[in-house]
Amino acid sequence: MRQHLEHAKFFILEKTKKNASSFGDRLPTSTEGGKYKFADDGFWVGGFWSGLNWLCYEMSEEESFAVAAQASNWRLTKRLYEKPDTLDHDTGFLYLPTFVAHYKLTGDSSSRQIALDAADRLKERFNDKGKFIQAWNVWVKGEAFSEENRGRIIIDCMYNLPLLFWATEETNDEAYRNVAVAHADTCAKTIIRSDYTAFHTYVFDPDSGEPKYGKTFQGYSDDSCWSRGLTWAIGGYAYAYKYTGNTKYLEIARKTAEAYMSRVEQDFIPLWDFSVPNRSEALRDTSAAAISAASLLELAEHADSEDEKQRYTNFAIQTLLNLYETYSTRFEPENEGLLNEGCGHHPAGVDLNCSLIYGDYYFAEAIARLQANGNTKGYW
Template identity: 65%
Template sequence: METMKQFITKKTKNNGIRFGDRLADHTEDGVYMFKENGFWTGGFWTGLNWLCYEMTGEEVFMKSARGGGERLRKRVYEAPGTLDHDAGFLYCLSFVADYKLTGNEEAKRTALAAADLLKSRFNEAGKFIQAWNVWVPGEAFSEENRGRIIIDCMYNLPLLFWATEVTGDESYREVATAHAQTCAGTIIRPDYTTFHTYVFDPVNGEPKYGRTFQGYSDDSCWSRGQTWAMGGFTYAYKYTQNPFFLEMARKCTDVFLAKIGGDDVPFWDFDLPSRLGEPRDTSAAAIAAASMLELAAYVPAADSLRYREKAKSIVDTLFHEYSTRHNPQHEGLLEQACSHKPENSQTNCSLIYGDYYFAEAVARLANCTKAYW
């Protein structure tokens, strides 16, 4: 793990010099591009720096994390309408991390403000958190967003669970638990594969249908979506101790393991008619590894060992076969990540969330992170 830690921290430190307070998103020709307000991905850059701070104790990483976090702080107070259900990704890995590691009370207040915004998206009739905003009023797809959930939100719920822990206000936990229950009965199929999105009637809350946009088809299993379910239900169990959520996490994880087989890095979708020429997704592999390392803490010894061994195998493969360790000019940590293949968008690059989860998995294996979820 030491060699991997050195690779991660050295590259992140060098990137921080160029990035300043900007929030990285994806690479083009090995150079990271930025999103002005952080999009949904900005927290992964701050989170990566907090991981490096834990791994090294060097305050340069704290400075980078807080520098990027300032953009997110302004966003929650000055432009809350730009936020959606991804507040967990943004604020767990910036302000919750800061509070957990340093006791920063201002960071705690900002994270709670973000939790309030996330909780306010709850649809009482349907018992779900609305995922996306109505981007273009009157346009059919945007209007569907009033009743849409997406599988990614399962990994955003820890922000709400954490808010209950630090305030004692059970309403955050109640919303997160209700959303997880709703996901389990809708966006998770009977065979424990996942839709990307699921649409409800926004008025009466009635479930309507599943839709998959970043996967191959509505009936296929988008590999990254499966990993969001793996980690999301694991954290739902961590905070509630509800055995139903643990069972969901295990079932979704075992489906992932069955579909990936002896491989370590999945293709962008598990159900492609042909894999010839199709891209893999290292970000899905990294999320799976980090999620299994958390799940391993809650299952019997034999399963714990199985999950940890597979996570370790994934991390080793990512480092030795997919990392940029021999290319110091490349700003990403992992190559061959795939964001949105159906739109041919960012299909062979580094994605900041893939880099973050790879670093989280390495830090977990090295026993040097408190984790921020």
């Protein structure tokens, strides 16, 4: 088993090095016909390519990965300082695996400052009346769903909170931590359901802060359980516990993990939404599987017993083995992605049956964690 994981590591290193030679300073998003597409400012996923290279640097200590990781930094720096209105709650995904990673791995002070400035932008999205971080900006003025964005949270934001927790650790300014804790508490009362599945989004009155209703954007229905969203909840609350020691967060992480593990397919790779009616015909989402593995390995670090730790670790390992052996591109040398069968935005018909840069990233993160026995420097 460990030998297969070692093979997976070298597969990740080899393909990432090959991609770096052709990607240059561009930011990949998802594949089409086995070739990555790119976004000039990175969209919400721009941090994961740099993060993937930092993971490879950590696993291999090869300087070429550090060089590749920094090649596109200028794009995210320009976005932060010249186009801050394009940022939203996914600021953590953009600046944690890039500038925080660079700082943690090398001590680079300029990256530290850029990451702190990004944390400021995330903190500014806090709605004090509702005690939540606004997820998205208003995309189209006057359009109903877009206007709801003024009072919308989405489950993905739980995975962005470590940027705020890290900022408090760096500065001793509790304002960052207070926002993160308030948001986690609000999510616990609203977007996390009583059965520990999660709504994709939850809407509040932006002026009064009163909670209104759960609603989906990328899931099958408002009341369904979008699988990737549930994996964001597992890791998000595991990290919230790591940074605060609040056992309430650990309990939510455990129970959302149970909700996920009890619903996933027998080969450990989930359907894109657990509530779809035609399960035999539904697409899988390997990105959700990869996020689950990384999240469960983080949760395992906070287990109360060796049995509990092994249960989460073994589930993550089996997930990774199946991703590598059945869903990876290891026999497709011209395919630039690492994992096939990612499901980006099913309702919109966007990025289906492809590689997703965040799926590739979390696959690599989980492999790196296992190689280091949980002792990676970490970016969260």
